[in-house]
Amino acid sequence: MRRFGTWLRQNADGFLALVIAGTIGLLGLLEVFGPDLLGTGEEGGEAVDAAILLVLALLAATLLRDRRHQARAVADANAVRLVHGSDIARLHADAHHGTDLWMFKGGTGSYLRAVTIKECVANARRAKRPMQMQIEIIDPTDDALCTEYAKYRSSLSPGPDGTGETWTAERARREAFATVLAACWYRERFTFLRVDLALSAVMTTFRWDLSSRWVIMTQEDPSAFAVQFQRDTPHYRSYDRELVASFDQARRVDVALVRDLRLSEEPSVDEARTLFTTLQLPLPESFTDDDVSDTLSRALQPKNPYG
Structure with a gap:
């Protein structure tokens, strides 16, 4: 449990994006095969669009964080080197x-x-x-x-x-x-x-x-x-x-x-x-x-x- 908590703190943005994307996907399936849980007409479409934008924003934040970590790793590698x-x-x-x-x-x-x-x-x-x-x-x-x-x-x-x-x-x-x-x-x-x-x-x-x-x-x-x-x-x-x-x-x-x-x-x-x-x-x-x-x-x- 402790290891999962550590992993969750390190990957919170990606995990949240995954949860939102999964939830929207599940609700979309229910809309097709069951009752309209997202609303009808334009309201339902707007909800889906907003959720998609949120997921994309979280994915972008994840990519930026990974790029920052990669840059830090490169800097650390250059800070100590063999000659x-x-x-x-x-x-x-x-x-x-x-x-x-x-x-x-x-x-x-x-x-x-x-x-x-x-x-x-x-x-x-x-x-x-x-x-x-x-x-x-x-x-x-x-x-x-x-x-x-x-x-x-x-x-x-x-x-x-x-x-x-x-x-x-x-x-x-x-x-x-x-x-x-x-x-x-x-x-x-x-x-x-x-x-x-x-x-x-x-x-x-x-x-x-x-x-x-x-x-x-x-x-x-x-x-x-x-x-x-x-x-x-x-x-x-x-x-x-x-x-x-x-x-x-x-x-x-x-x-x-x-x-x-x-x-x-x-x-x-x-x-x-x-x-x-x-x-x-x-x-x-x-x-x-x-x-x-x-x-x-x-x-x-x-x-x-x-x-």
């Missing part, structure tokens, strides 16, 4: 345009350096609008974490990746340091870029990129699919909260400490060392000048790992 291959890069490119917000959580930020920061800053500069970026990556000073991350990446693809390099703990460390340096370098060159940086003590196997239009959730494996969530979906709000909560628990890097520090267009090794010391994120003592130069190259002349 594959080269479409992922196009999705990122579309997200870079018109956004004034970018929240990132991932490994070392290789793609962030190679594409995202550069494109977001370029678009914001053209539009003469502020740009806010929140970046959370692994902590490059945590040797065990860098080793674990390198093992994970190597397990996905044992050979060289799109940059031509294999993953080692040393590479993970330099990539993460390079992301910090790149964020500071771009911040100095675009006054309206606000950067919030944090270093996580835990690695993630996913990469989140949240713009003001949608969330893109990808995996470190370039052959894996990505998932896109539109802004007006509960998923977007959930991941927004997740990124904020995760960032608040990570180790903050106070970028304001280097506000008065000047980096050259092509920073020197000494400038890089001074930057990290000022950020209270000193480079390992084992880092030679060549290691610092390599980190600078990764920061400002990065290779796109997926393109």
Whole structure:
């Protein structure tokens, strides 16, 4: 009985049209084979015509409701979708345009350096609008974490990746340091870029990129699919909260400490060392000048790992 009541509420207009049509049909048969229950002459015809119009109106309302439900189903399907291959890069490119917000959580930020920061800053500069970026990556000073991350990446693809390099703990460390340096370098060159940086003590196997239009959730494996969530979906709000909560628990890097520090267009090794010391994120003592130069190259002349 409860199921029938639910069905009746969902299909009340169609059910009513069916009842009216059945009643008029039954009365019409009785008129033919029995007494005139609808009246005689013009009055009976007018009653039948009015009933027919009512049935047609209810049928039209039913069709409109079904069309509305179909449109909502299509919108819901487009709100969350899977993206594959080269479409992922196009999705990122579309997200870079018109956004004034970018929240990132991932490994070392290789793609962030190679594409995202550069494109977001370029678009914001053209539009003469502020740009806010929140970046959370692994902590490059945590040797065990860098080793674990390198093992994970190597397990996905044992050979060289799109940059031509294999993953080692040393590479993970330099990539993460390079992301910090790149964020500071771009911040100095675009006054309206606000950067919030944090270093996580835990690695993630996913990469989140949240713009003001949608969330893109990808995996470190370039052959894996990505998932896109539109802004007006509960998923977007959930991941927004997740990124904020995760960032608040990570180790903050106070970028304001280097506000008065000047980096050259092509920073020197000494400038890089001074930057990290000022950020209270000193480079390992084992880092030679060549290691610092390599980190600078990764920061400002990065290779796109997926393109």
